[in-house]
Amino acid sequence: MNTDKYFASRRTIRKYDTTRDIHASAIMEMLEDAAHAPNTGNMQIYSVIITKDEDGKKALAPAHFNQPAVMNASAVLTFCIDLNRFSHWCRINDTTPGFNNLQGFTWGVIDASIFAQQFCTIAEMNGMGTCYLGTTTYNAEPIAKALELPEGVIPVITVTVGYPAENPEISDRLPIEAIAHLEKYHLADSAEIKNIYAEKEALPSSKQFITENSKDNLAQVYAEVRYPSEANEKFSQVYREFLKNQGIQI
């Protein structure tokens, strides 16, 4: 594959060169290209809000648990499901779309994700660095407030972008044979599962996580410290309520 070089060696960039700005017009250009990525029925039920302003970043930072990348980045991009624009178009055309349900939500998440990823690929191929913030679905409401999102607009993904000020190692991945199944799903047994995760568990960073968090193993760090059940349940309820207030009943 002649594209190997970039794709297999890409890495997430969390520290940006604050002396190098990316102009809003360059971001718009990249988004314009990214919007050529596929989307459900070519309805484009998504929007993105570009935050470049210092005050705008400050307003978003707490919703992202003050991750330094937010203030540090040239821009913060919040990718949203957008049923508002499409519904408005339907309204002035004497019809009503029925997308305020689980199908509409799922299409919106898929389309916003594809759009966001295409943007990241374009930015990275042009020498910039990007980072997805996993906090958007936790704190959708304060994000919506800060960005003045109307009914039907749901934050799904946040990406920070800037020129890299770090050169991190390539992040580990599970063996592709564990992820990609030929013809039928292969249900791994416990011995296979151990093998699949062996390399990840052996990383120095994994051992450090375990020690720092006083756990017995890496799985416990994930399930009990980084993504504890109670938090996931709580944030699920918060997100569901927010969706309802924005007019989507999943």
Place this chain on the structure above:
Amino acid sequence: MNTDKYFASRRTIRKYDTTRDIHASAIMEMLEDAAHAPNTGNMQIYSVIITKDEDGKKALAPAHFNQPAVMNASAVLTFCIDLNRFSHWCRINDTTPGFNNLQGFTWGVIDASIFAQQFCTIAEMNGMGTCYLGTTTYNAEPIAKALELPEGVIPVITVTVGYPAENPEISDRLPIEAIAHLEKYHLADSAEIKNIYAEKEALPSSKQFITENSKDNLAQVYAEVRYPSEANEKFSQVYREFLKNQGIQI
């Protein structure tokens, strides 16, 4: 942007050259590169099932409403949320993940989408053509049966891939200014909405859709013919039930 050429001119390919196969090993290689795309917490809670077998494609075809791309493609790729592998790993490490909720579902959809899109970009950059089938969230259950998906594995996206046997026009997109908002969401008024959709409405293909479906305008074609409320509501319920049966309660 030096990546302009590809990204802004990409198009969906639905007809494939059936004399040119893509070997399973080449697909695995591309997937391996694609898996370097970002994912939530590097947990990789996704899987992909590659269908190359004639019988396998035949089993999937009805679930995709017999779209010709399924039988025609070199391979059909079903991208899934996969909580099964991660849960199994947690189980043998004396812990239990709490991802069987809306947060886990949303992360899974985001991660499966990013992975799928990265695969599509790699395939397209290597001269292949891809097509997303929007039918996966409608018919998740028969797809799961055909692919023998266990508990915790949810089909989200299907991509067909093959060498192109057509060279379609670049598909239209809304003006980027309607999609990308600087600093705050700009709520368009009805005059602006009309402008945003004017070019799309003026396309010969749009006019053809309206005539063929005996509707007054394009919005009605979308809201009443292609994505009618009743179907969206019905398929939302079917998907929700399927998720519940697979162990995810959104």
